[in-house]
Amino acid sequence: MKTLACARLLLAHDRTSLLRLLGIVCGVAVGTALFLTLWGFAQGLTTRTERATWPDYATDGTAGMPAGELTGELSSDQIVISGNSAVLYSSLADHFLDKRIGVVSIAATADSTVAVPGAHPLPGPGEYLASPAAAALIAEYPVEALGERYGQPAGILGDEALGSPGSLLILRGMTLEEIREQPDATVVSSLAGKAFSTSTFRIAAIVGSIAILLPVLLLISIITRLGAAQRSETFATLRLIGATPAQIARLAVLETGVTSLVGAVLGAVLAWAASPLFAQIQIDNERFFASDIQPSLPFALGVALLITLATTFVAWVRALRSQNTDLGASRELMEKRPGLWRLVPVLLGMLALVGGGWLSSNPVMNLGVSELLFGALFVAGFAAILIGLVLAGPLLTWWASRFAARFSRGAAGVIAFARIRQHPQATFRAVGGLVVAVFVASFFFAAITIAHVEEEGDGRDSQQGGAESSSDTAGASERSAVGASPDLLHASLSGGYTVADMDAVQEQLKAADGVTGVAPVYYHERPTATEEGSNTEGEASGGAEAGPSEGIAVLRARDAAVLGIPEAEVPDAPWIELPPRYLPSASVPEDADPEASIQAAQFADSSELRPSYLFVGYDGDPLMRERIRTVLLTSSLRLAMVPLTIAEMRDDGATDSFVQEYAYLANLGVLIATAVSGISMAVSTVSSILDRRRTLALMRLAGMPHTTLRRMIAAETLLPLLVVFLLSAGLGFVVAQLLLSGLTAGRRSVIFSLLDPTYFVVLALSLLLATAAILATFPTARRSTALSVTRFE
Amino acid sequence: MNSSAPPSTLPGIPPATSPGATPLITARDLHLAFGLTEALRGVDLTIRSGEILAIMGPSGSGKSTLLHILAGVLVPDRGSVVYNGQRISTMNEAERARLRLAEFGFVFQFGQLLPDLSALDNVSIPLLLGGMSRREALARSEELLGSFGLSSCKDKRPPQLSGGQAQRVALARALVAGPRVLFADEPTGSLDSLSSEQVMEMLAATVRGFGVTLVVVTHDARTAAYADREVIVRDGQIRSGFEL
Amino acid sequence: MILLGLLETGSAYGYDLKHRYDRLFGLRKRLAFGQIYATLARLMRDNCIEELAAEAGHGPERRRYHITDTGLRRVESWLFTPDIPHENLQSNLFAKTVIALLIDDDAERLLDGQRHAHLERMRQLTSEKRGADFATAALCDHALFHLEADLRWIDLISARLRDLRESIER
Incomplete structure (x- = not known):
């Protein structure tokens, strides 16, 4: 078989099919660009924090020795540093109008060899270097309002010292005697920032990134299945005539491979080119240097290639495994009953989380290796659970519909549940994206609740971005x-x-x-x-x-x-x-x-x-x-x-809390994951409607009173959906609990009473959307015998 | 009447042989179950080379299933099917596919013509699958359609054809690769009386002229009347005791 | 033949036979007593039935009849010899089907046999049609459609056999 010729003939022969292919290309492009952009932001956040926090970790008491203990002169490989960049703790920063300015003071020898980021040369006593944004601010106002605080301007602080282009940072020089009076003055030989204060936060950040990135991959896989029903009808006819499974697989691979490759490369280039634009977006009130979030072109293309390989591989496997069980149109394509193996990844993931939690409270080897191990377990476990959720979905749907069928009253209900029981994979495919969103939302909202606990311990007012109980603030003010x-x-x-x-x-x-x-x-x-x-x-x-x-x-x-x-x-x-x-x-x-x-x-x-x-x-x-x-x-x-x-x-x-900052990011994460999943669901709904176009048209021909029937089915299908949603929400809570207690060695846990009411709105909305999606794909008309007379459209 | 004489040349078919007594397809003790439903419960059947056999029976009797097994599309749970000395019930999917492509043709009731392709393209598909170049495949297909009197339809899409025309295009596609056996499942099922007659006339005349064996599943007696003999399938078994 | 078949189900009095016949088959027209007596007499003469206890002085309706072995054989061959296919044989076929059910014989087999005969005839007609002139073809088609109607009916009856059996035994 001349694969290319056959493929062109069968899959790309007219405007409609070409449009479909184009749709897949665009969808994959958007998905890839989204993936790379989100990845870029995740990277950018850590990179910029790492770069900007060099003064903070020098003066927090964990590095070097307090200046008070310094006897004798300062040597050239030492400097004394005090102050804070205001990235982590804005209460230690200088304030001007509504802005926070980080002020760092150093004292060094004239021939100092210590490398201070962005400071060439080091400011002398009474002088200061200002970040570009700070310099502009100082110039804008009378010197006695701001500039006088720091001394004589001696130049601009380089970007290597800053987190974002808009960072306000002052580096001023002092004499040894002056700086000794600062309570946090520390003698250090080198300066370095950190992306995360503890490995706990690093693990949390990785888990959060996975929770946001995996739905995007799910979206891409849903897109590649656009128009799958038409393709499978074509393939079924070919198989009948005598195309071998290998031939069919070759066609499927060619179609998916070409469209995915073109789309992914397009998306990669798009993400790479647009990142300077995205760098202007403010997260946590700061924008980004373009280089922080821009993926390198080789990396972007590499991701594109990986995505292509993944989608093509899945298409290949699907084509090989598809059975020839349809006998003309008198019987529909029968799905196999979902096997129990589908539960394995989720269970393994849970096991990994429990194992990680145990390991973090009982370090069996030295701390570094132990941290690495349980960090790996947490990350792998979470990823396994997220992927496993998608795999186990059809099985859960099947169980849920069997369970729900026992309570169904009307004929419509019986029909609906039998339907779902026959096609658990098709049903779940329609709502899979949202189930993932519900899981992610539950996970994030549950994890955020510990933020409330954090600040109660500090005795500060609870005012975090997003999740809020506004009554508290009102009372306090x-x-x-x-x-x-x-x-x-x-x-x-x-x-x-x-x-x-x-x-x-x-x-x-x-x-x-x-x-x-x-x-x-x-x-x-x-x-x-x-x-x-x-x-x-x-x-x-x-x-x-x-x-x-x-x-x-x-x-x-x-x-x-x-x-x-x-x-x-x-x-x-x-x-x-x-x-x-x-x-x-x-x-x-x-x-x-x-x-x-x-x-x-x-x-x-x-x-x-x-x-x-x-x-x-x-x-x-x-x-x-x-x-x-x-x-x-x-x-x-x-x-x-x-x-x-x-x-x-x-x-x-x-705003002074690591946890608070992550709570804010978590809210962002929920938003993104839900939006992406919503798009996934919309795409799969449209795809299903296209697949059912013929049947739906025939439904209208037959004059079925679809409004009444659908209303009945809607009421009945809510039940299995609710069950699956509850299961995934429950899983989200359980995973959040496991992760929190694991990471904090049992000190923290989820507090359900602090769950934000917004969460329930998200849940209700998802349920509604999912019901609509399932209804749109309900091929109830297939059973009507009148249709067997109609040939094509 | 619009039906034209059967084609004078059919690519790949050896010269006509009279329907002899040589068994071509032998099926023994076929059993097949879908889940808990038993579709076939012990079927024996012998099909002779060159004959036209009608498989009849009520809906749900298992006749379509039987056809699919005889044609190597489905594999029975128990029992054997031997075609021309080869045991096809034990072949794997790829081998059976190759056999179908080389030896069998199919005229089924539904959706067997791809609705987005022209009649000409549809007919050329088996040739393309077999590795023929597109140019040659199109040439042969056009020739065949012409000999069926369907030249005017060659660029039309199936939805634009009448029922009878579509089935004749399907017949052309089934014959284009020169098969030895034609399997038809309700070929006249969706057609009116005149079109049914035209399609069956053409079908019967063509296969007789070239010694092609025809196995047709139908519930329509007038369609079955074109066959040499009939077998009745009821409840998964052959109930007629009137074999020749 | 129908009466003989009825007798196979069990010996009966003359008036019993009439009532049963009318109930099962008398939808179009009832059987007159005279016809029954004549048929019974003929069957007696052919040795298909015999009287059980002759009560002198009564007419045939009060006499009790019983089927003989000869009679049994005749019923069998009647049931399982397909009729020559032509239109309007439903009544005959229907009667045969009912009797077969009553005597618990293989009604399916008899219907299959008739179906086969019909299909054979249809095959002949179809061959005749080939290459024939318009009038001949039209005639053949006419016959074909009627035969097809018969076959439809046979299929339907075949499918409803169980219901039929129950209604008879009530």
């Missing part, structure tokens, strides 16, 4: 709205000041431009228990220590006006206690009484008072605030932290 104005600047002080010092500072600051009032607040430690909630201010003031005994915040009565406390509420005493509701912390204790009256402060001697922080009032203009902040930063005041407004502190607290 209500409570703090009772207190001090959110615009009030709050400057934490390092230790060593006295009351007299503070009085002097207060006079100096009040003279500064734009300052309307300064209120120093002191910490008074008391040996006995005091009013409710007084221990919270120990945490809230950041730099001040929270001692084992309780203390209260104290300030002069005459300064109370700065905080906005009405004069009528101020008792007649020189010093007053600051009620909890005026504390700068966004997390006000539950039992704080909004109506509690202000007490006079009782203490023996002013030496018992420790200066803790300053409140600085101004006219409310943001630029004025920045000027004042600059004044504070460049003054000789020893600050524990960058001065922040109460509002800024609240916002910072909300």
Whole structure:
């Protein structure tokens, strides 16, 4: 057989068939491009985090030695570094208007050999290098608002130090003496960022990527089956006439191979070319360097080739395995009953997850190898479960319809379930994409619930992107709205000041431009228990220590006006206690009484008072605030932290968590997986409708009252669908639980009470879509004998 | 009447031999079950070279199944089919396919013409599968269609043909590779009286002229009347005791 | 022959026979008593039936008849000899089918036999048609269609045999 000639004749002979082939090419192109783009983003996220976090891991206390321990001179292969890039923890960053600026300080010898990313040459004391975006920001505003904070501009920080083109980062030079005063100053010899703080997160990221990428592969495989029914009719006729299975397989391979190759290569080139455009998309408020997400052309083409090989291989296997069981049109193509082997991959995957979990709590060998092993088990297990879900689908559908048939009442139900029982593969194919989406959604939503636990432990407000219980935020803002104005600047002080010092500072600051009032607040430690909630201010003031005994915040009565406390509420005493509701912390204790009256402060001697922080009032203009902040930063005041407004502190607290960041990404992941699966389902629905075009047309001819019949069937088919969906949702929860407890060695688990209501909306929507898809493929008319008379269309 | 004389030349067919007593296809004790349903429950049949045999019976009796087994399309669970000395019931799929291509032709009731291809292309398919070049295959097909009086139809698609024309095109396709046996399943099933007659006339005359054996499954008596003899299949067994 | 067949099912009185005949076959016209007596007399003469207990002084309707071996053989050969195929033989065929069922004989076989005979005839007609002139062909086709109608009927009866048996035995 001249394969090419036959293929051209049989599969590409007229406009309709060519259109079909074109459709497959386009579909595969889109699928491949989507795959490579998502892959690019996943890569980009890790690459940019790895690149940007070089200062953070140097100063977090795990590298080098604290600068305080340095004896003697600094050698040329060492530098002292302090500060933070603001990538991981925005509360440690400098603030300007609504932006966060990372500030890193270094001190080095003149002939330093330490390689600092993006800094050639290193800034000297009093100088600074700014990232391009930071330099632009500084230039835009008066120097006393921003530029003065850092010193003399000495150049631009190179891209190797930055995560994204829009990163705001300042690298300033200091003398050894200056930098030693920073609490986080560390002596290091080399600098490197990390993509993940722990292997746990790396594993979680890989699992998340798989959960998003596999639905795309599923989409591609569904696309290649476009018009499969027509093809199988053609193949059946050929087989009858005497085409060998090998000949049929050759035709199938040629068709799938050529279309897949053209489509995949097209998609690969598209992804490669469009990535600079996609780099402009902001994830986590930052865009990307094009080189971070752009796949290399060889890699992209390699993926295209792999996809082609996979789809062609599947087509080849399908063609060889198809049985010649159709006897003309009097009997339909009978499907084989789904075998039990279909359950194997899912079970193996679960086994791998359990094994990984056990391994992570009981490391049997050294930590590195053990981590590698259980990481591999988790990843492989998850992938096996996801793939296994698609494989086991027909079997589950078959069981579900058998189970449901026992409860069916009407004739339509009996028909429907018999239908599903006869064609479990066709039924599942229509909704497979959505089942995967439900699994992924359940998995992600369940995994996210631990984010709520994380921040409760930190005592911060729960405000993560996406999944939300809005009642919490409203309550919190209500409570703090009772207190001090959110615009009030709050400057934490390092230790060593006295009351007299503070009085002097207060006079100096009040003279500064734009300052309307300064209120120093002191910490008074008391040996006995005091009013409710007084221990919270120990945490809230950041730099001040929270001692084992309780203390209260104290300030002069005459300064109370700065905080906005009405004069009528101020008792007649020189010093007053600051009620909890005026504390700068966004997390006000539950039992704080909004109506509690202000007490006079009782203490023996002013030496018992420790200066803790300053409140600085101004006219409310943001630029004025920045000027004042600059004044504070460049003054000789020893600050524990960058001065922040109460509002800024609240916002910072909300985004400071690795888990939160991943929760945000997980929501993104659910969106993508559901969208992709939705597209898969739409494609397979359209494909099924095309397959059934002849039957559906004949249905209309026969005058079947399809509306009523369909309504009945709809009600009945919901049941097996619901069962399969519930099973896959349940599996998603179980897998999330296994993974979470495995990765955290049993410390964490899924909390169902915190499940976001959005999840149930997703579930309901998927169920509806799936029902519609199944109905569209229901060939109920095939049984009608009238049709046997009609020949073609 | 539109039917024309049977073709004078049929490529690949040896000169006519009279229907002799030599058995061509021998089937013994055929059993086949689909799932729990037994379609054939012990069928013995001998088909002689050159004869026309009608297989009749009510719907669901298993006659189509029998035809498929005789033609090597299905493999029986038990029993044997011997064609021209070769035991085809034990051959694998590929071997049976090759046999079908070389020796058998098929005229079935439904969808056996590919609806998107022209009549000419449809007829050429068996030749292409056998490795012939497209040019030569088209030439032979055109010749055959012409001898059937279907030249005017050669570029039309099956949906554009009348029932009778379509079946005659199907007949041409079945004969184009020069088969020894023709298997027909309800060839007149969807046709009216006149078209049925034309198709059967052409079919019978053609196969008789060239010594091609014809096995036709039908429930229509007037179609079966063109055969030399009939067997009745009922409940998976042959019930007629009137074999010659 | 029908009466003889009825007698095979068991010996009966004359009036019994009439009633049974009318019930089974009298849809078109009933059998007159005179006809029954004449037929019974003829059967007696042919040695197909015999009287059981002759009650003197009564007519044939009060006499009890019983089938002989000769009679049995005649019924068999009647049942299983196919009729010459021509139109309007339904009544005959129907009668044969009913009797066969009543005596628990192989009704299927008799229908098969008739079918075969019909098909043979149709084959002959089809050959005759080939190359014939318009009138002859039309005549053949006419006969063919009627024979086909018979065959349709035979197929239907064949399929309904079970129902038929039940209705007779009620």
